[in-house]
Amino acid sequence: MTATRPADLMDVRATNLALVLRHVRVHAPCSRADIATATGLNKATVSSLVTELIERRLLRESGLVGSRIGRPATMLTLEGRPYAAIGIEIAADHLNAVAVDFTGTRLLTWRRAAPGPDAPPGRTVAAVAALAARVVGKVTGQGRTVLGLTLGAPEGAVEGLAALLNRSLHDPAFEVVVEPAAVLAALADQRERPGCTDLVHLHGGIGVTAGIIADGRPLRGGRVGHLVVDPGGAECACGRRGCLDLDLGLPGLVRGVLGEVDVPDWGAAVERIVALAQAGDATTVGALTAAGARLGVAVQTLADVLDPEVVLLGGVLAPLAPWLVPAATAGLGRRPVVAPSTVEPNAVALGGAALAFARLEEGALPATS
Template sequence: MIGLPSATRPTDLADVRVTNLALVLRHVRAHAPCSRADIAAATGLNKATVSSLVTDLIARRLLRESGLVGSRIGRPATMLTLEGMPYAAIGIEVGPDHLTAVAVDFAGGRLLTWRRAAPAPSAPAGRTVAAVAALAARAVGKVTGQGRTVLGLTLGTADAAHDGLGAQVNRSLHDPSFEVVVARAADLAALAEQREGSHAGSDDLVHLRGGAGVTAGIIAGGRPLRGARGLAGSIGHLTVDPDGPRCDCGRRGCLDLSLGLPALFRAALPTDETPADWGAGVERLVTLARTGDAIAVAALAAAGARLGDAVRALADVLDPSVVLLGGALTPLAPWLVPAATARLDDRHVVVAASTVEPHAVALGGAALALGRLEAGALP
């Protein structure tokens, strides 16, 4: 992120230029193809400054000229677009039963999408670290072998506190020139929604991520909302049923007890069925719901109602335009959304399935690295 200049010293002209370079870069990403005149009109920078900035960005291989477009007035304009080839950003989701790696170029083109089984939860922690490090090394090797520079590597985990995972992966990559970052999976998924999802560009959205529990990634006012300790969006213990069962936290009726996978499986699956893993359990639940199994449909409707209560609280506090269901909630959305929407009264918020799953977390990890570049951390 770009820091604000100190009030006790004059602004460095180099800082101003970096800020303006990032401004032009963001504009082209959002509006490409566009001309230098388009950029000047939209940003308020004069044409000479824009021309100098564009020349700099082309030299850095971040922009390229894509041809001429004629108009009824004046000479044809040279159009600009992002240059994807020289750079790559990598995101890896560290899930409970899988690892997913995604690499994208600066223009948003997908370079690789890999999914691997993760070590069993009962396996020693070192095995998970080794598996993540091996996947990261392969992904880095793949894109650098194409002649690209890696802008950053982001690891998405359930709580962003995975026992020094980032530092260990960094060491396994021999302290690379790019930054290795660990972030909450839900926060990264929200970034992916804002950048690539069906509501891309929305300044106010929530990504609700289902798994063992429920977490939220929040975009408010166009920016990620993480809180003072990075814990914003930890909504699994939001009370949605005051008369419900008691949670391990000591309260009653927490959202996790309605919408977390263990609770859903207990309510919807036959008592003699124990899913092999989360994925298998969700597939089984979807199959039962599609065939009209009364118990499964009723359990999902009840969970959807509690989801609606949670969305209603989010709408009152955050006023998002849309709440997107990700993770394990995405395939269950056809049964959850109607019941949730029915609980919203007159609150103007859309509840819908995510369109960036099943790669939302890894895509968001890549987007985080690209976002740092667009904030001024230029190569």
């Protein structure tokens, strides 16, 4: 249903500025006339909007292109230099950070060891804040203005983190937002698939969570870790039996495939699983096939309830996808497609950075300098 906010002339201007930005992002390089044709706005309006966007340093002119009829047109493209957005992921035992400019160009990709999931929140926040401060220092040292920082955290840890992080960063001028990791990863996947309105990103970490894009927009929910995928399976701490997390969460996955319980480094354990599977180790491939079948039960449930076009495997599920997907899709119809996310291992951090620019493309433009 329509929002209940009244439309006024400022809204019209902001809506149309955002419309031009989105058009150029997808179609650059393009001319003012191209924008007018594609959006239905008249040429004088487009010229005025483009002038403002150039003044705000979001667009720039990129040269002349001759056309078969009329004089050469000045082409427009996104301006990458002035702004940056930052995304940071709190993963199982490390932090991922990326900074991107407005054209989508990656400015840096850092991975740092971090306190694990059992560490007190204060230590995790301190580690995130220290990393964030270094990323901010790096990009501002390049002369860029940071437009936003988004932190992707396990679903249960989201509450309160933004306030803590703001304080640790001494209330920066840019917006600090905390979102569930899987939702950010789904937004990053969506950016790679402009025509896709319904997708799910299944994010594997200590537990499995789902980021859901339905009808083009992120949804709440996505707590798939306790979907029952093995009714005769072991009892879960939640009181049910055979929950998805028992087989596909990192502790269960590593125990089930490698037989190891006390794991000092999740990343290294996953790498060993991949190496064994690539070498054709029958036990490993068999265990991954069994896990894939369990994953398939959850995928089937998501297909029934949400009917997504595609289910993308992320986090630690991404490198294991070659062995999980065949079993996971054995009972499915043609929809959904199940595939590894193409933006891993940085889906969460990239989705976080993209979210800051998405707010800009919804009309929240930075002030003119």
